[in-house]
Structures are given as C-alpha cells and as structure tokens.
Amino acid sequence: MTLALQDLIKETLTRVWHVPILRVISAGPTRYADIRDGLIKQKGHSPGDGTISTELRALRDKSLIEQRPLPDTRRKAWVLTDLGRTALRLVDEFEGLTNPDKIQAEERRFGMSIEDLQERAAAIDPTVPHPARRYDYLLGGKDNFAADRESAHEIEAVMPTVRLAAMENRGFLQRAVEFLAHQGINQFLDIGTGIPTSPNTHEVAQAVDPTARVVYVDNDPIVLSHARALLTSAPEGKTAYIDADLRQPSSILANPQLLSTLDFSQPVGLLLVAVLHFIRDDEDPKGIVAALIEALPPGSWVVVSHSTFDYVPVKMLPKLQMPNRDGRFRARSRDELAALLSGLDLVEPGIQSVSQWWAEEAPQPRPAIEDVAIHGAVGRVVDS
Numbered sequence: 131m132t133l134a135l136q137d138l139i140k141e142t143l144t145r146v147w148h149v150p151i152l153r154v155i156s157a158g159p160t161r162y163a164d165i166r167d168g169l170i171k172q173k174g175h176s177p178g179d180g181t182i183s184t185e186l187r188a189l190r191d192k193s194l195i196e197q198r199p200l201p202d203t204r205r206k207a208w209v210l211t212d213l214g215r216t217a218l219r220l221v222d223e224f225e226g227l228t229n230p231d232k233i234q235a236e237e238r239r240f241g242m243s244i245e246d247l248q249e250r251a252a253a254i255d256p257t258v259p260h261p262a263r264r265y266d267y268l269l270g271g272k273d274n275f276a277a278d279r280e281s282a283h284e285i286e287a288v289m290p291t292v293r294l295a296a297m298e299n300r301g302f303l304q305r306a307v308e309f310l311a312h313q314g315i316n317q318f319l320d321i322g323t324g325i326p327t328s329p330n331t332h333e334v335a336q337a338v339d340p341t342a343r344v345v346y347v348d349n350d351p352i353v354l355s356h357a358r359a360l361l362t363s364a365p366e367g368k369t370a371y372i373d374a375d376l377r378q379p380s381s382i383l384a385n386p387q388l389l390s391t392l393d394f395s396q397p398v399g400l401l402l403v404a405v406l407h408f409i410r411d412d413e414d415p416k417g418i419v420a421a422l423i424e425a426l427p428p429g430s431w432v433v434v435s436h437s438t439f440d441y442v443p444v445k446m447l448p449k450l451q452m453p454n455r456d457g458r459f460r461a462r463s464r465d466e467l468a469a470l471l472s473g474l475d476l477v478e479p480g481i482q483s484v485s486q487w488w489a490e491e492a493p494q495p496r497p498a499i500e501d502v503a504i505h506g507a508v509g510r511v512v513d514s
Contacts (some may be wrong), residue, residue: 147177147185152210152218155195165287212275261408262350266325273325275354281453288449291501297490298497299435300327302484302506303403304334305491306433311338315399315431321347321376323406331401332369340366346393347382349375376405377413379421397429407437410460419470428513432474435484435506437461437475441499467505474509481507
C-alpha cells in the first residue's frame with residue numbers, strides 16, 4: 131500500500147535526501163554504486179552508504195522506486211515507479227515556492243491559491259484509471275499508471291485499432307485548428323485538453339499566427355501538473371490553464387483566467403475534442419453545448435470529435451460496453467451528434483469520420499472508418 135499522495139509528497143519534501151535520490155534515479159536505471167556519484171554532482175556532497183541504503187529502502191517502501199534486472203547481466207538497477215515519476219514531478223512543481231512574488235505569480239497563472247493547487251495536484255489516485263492518462267498511454271505517452279494501461283488493454287482487446295483511433299483523433303484536432311487559424315481565428319478555448327501531446331493547440335495556432343491566444347480547460351490533476359508545459363506560448367501570444375469541468379460550463383465562462391486571456395467581443399474557436407462522450411445523457415450534453423455556443427460571438431467556430439458505434443458490427447456492441455463499467459462513456463450516432471450541434475453551419479464534409487475529415491490534408495493512405503470509429507465536425511456559429 132502507498133501513502134495518500136498528498137501525505138507522500140509532504141513527507142518526501144521533509145526528507146533531506148529523498149528528492150535528490152529520486153532525481154538521480156530519474157535519469158534512468160541507476161546502480162547503487164552510481165547513486166553516490168550522482169548526489170555529489172547534484173549537491174556537491176553525498177551521505178554515507180548507511181544513509182543511502184536507508185533512504186533507498188524508505189523510497190522503495192513508499193513504492194516510489196523499485197529494482198529491475200539490467201539486460202544481459204545479473205545486476206539490478208534502481209528505477210522510478212509510475213508513482214515515483216508523478217511524485218517527483220509534483221515536487222518539482224511546488225518545491226521552493228517561498229518567495230511571495232513567485233507565489234502570487236503562480237496563483238495568478240492558475241487562478242487558485244497555492245494551497246488549492248497542491249491539494250488538487252495531490253488528489254491523483256493511481257489505482258483508478260482516468261481517460262486523460264489512458265489517452266496519453268494510447269498515444270505513446272509516459273504519464274500514466276498501471277491502472278490506466280490495464281484499462282487501455284481491456285479496450286484494445288475488443289477494439290484492436292483503438293491506438294490508431296487516438297492518433298487519428300489527434301490529427302483531426304491539428305488539421306481543424308490549422309484550418310481555423312487560416313480563417314483568421316486567433317483565440318481558442320480548448321475544453322478537455324488532456325495531457326499535453328505536441329503539437330498542442332497553441333503550437334498549431336501560433337505556427338500560423340504567433341499572436342494566437344489559447345485557454346486550456348481540464349479537470350484532471352495530472353494535466354494540472356503539466357500546466358507549465360501547456361503555458362509555454364510564443365512570445366507574441368498567450369496561453370492559460372483553467373482547472374474546471376465541462377459539466378459546469380458557467381464556471382468556465384466566468385473564470386477570470388478565461389476573461390483575461392480571450393476577448394469575447396471577437397470570434398473564438400471552441401474545441402470539444404474527444405470529451406463529449408464522457409458526458410452522460412442525464413448530464414444534459416445538449417444544454418452544455420448550447421450554453422457554450424450561446425456565449426460565443428458571431429463568426430466563432432466549434433470543433434467537435436466524438437466516439438461512435440455507427441461503423442461497428444452489432445454483434446460487437448456488447449463487448450465494447452464491457453470496459454464501460456462506471457457508465458461514464460457514451461458513444462453517439464451521427465444523428466445524435468448532429469442534434470448536439472444544431473444551429474451550427476458545418477463545413478464540408480459535415481459530420482464525418484475523423485480519418486476522412488479533410489483526408490487530402492492528412493498522411494496517406496487513410497485508415498478505414500471502421501478502424502477509427504470517431505466522428506468529427508467543424509461548424510461556424512451563425513449570427514441569429
């Protein structure tokens with residue numbers, strides 16, 4: 131059993147050699163004999179062998195590190211566990227925030243107090259799979275836990291092309307943002323952004339217009355711990371991050387970070403990419419989308435992608451529902467998605483598989499729509 135992550139981080143920060151040892155091991159598989167040298171390079175000195183051994187045992191007991199055999203040898207090396215990587219990243223985010231000016235800058239950046247930031251980031255439960263971390267794993271990322279990977283493997287067992295679908299969805303996002311940027315849209319609201327996977331929305335938009343501004347919205351603590359990466363904007367532009375939930379659109383629209391970054395008197399690009407299928411029918415997805423669209427000025431655009439079973443054989447449906455034990459996932463048909471997007475002027479080809487949306491702009495050959503099973507659409511807000 132591991133300690134609660136918040137307590138784990140606090141205790142790790144209070145131990146003199148915990149964080150330095152974690153940083154040495156984070157460079158890659160590390161033999162015991164190399165740890166002392168790494169500490170000397172990092173700190174200028176090293177504790178004795180007894181202290182190092184004690185610290186290693188303590189870190190192992192907390193499930194932050196483990197020993198693994200080195201290839202083609204009988205020797206073992208220390209490596210960070212998933213929990214160790216996450217704990218170290220969170221420590222790096224919040225360690226040393228003692229300068230009042232720095233604290234105020236961080237609070238302005240995230241729109242919440244340092245205490246709330248620490249509590250929010252420490253709320254990660256590595257034993258429960260999360261869609262953002264699972265998606266990160268499917269895209270080849272490293273910011274995920276065993277529970278996320280197991281969940282992804284369960285889905286992959288019934289839909290072997292799910293990794294392809296994740297990559298195609300990401301490609302659709304990038305093509306759609308580039309299209310909007312060429313239409314003169316230079317500010318974007320990206321809700322459900324997930325863990326950063328370059329190129330991100332702001333990188334695509336700022337490649338067209340360096341002054342583009344982007345607000346990212348997500349409710350996952352792992353994304354929060356990556357917020358600095360998200361906030362690396364081109365000098366001429368600006369990015370911000372909001373810790374909020376799509377199920378509460380009013381809290382997003384009233385957020386000071388949003389209002390200080392985007393100008394809602396000018397057109398905005400709203401991105402709802404691979405997020406609406408986590409909104410159940412009883413959570414009023416149509417009302418959520420309508421509230422967001424109503425807040426957009428005329429000339430704005432909306433980009434949506436949504437999982438669908440339209441292309442899946444009927445006999446496969448029961449198997450595809452098996453991983454959805456909590457009922458959080460809700461695939462929707464073309465007609466159901468069209469109902470959510472009513473009132474938008476959709477550009478050609480309308481609601482289409484993300485693998486085929488502007489296929490001529492994507493790498494060739496294009497995968498079959500049956501292998502992707504995600505609808506995509508881009509629509510313009512019409513002045514009523």
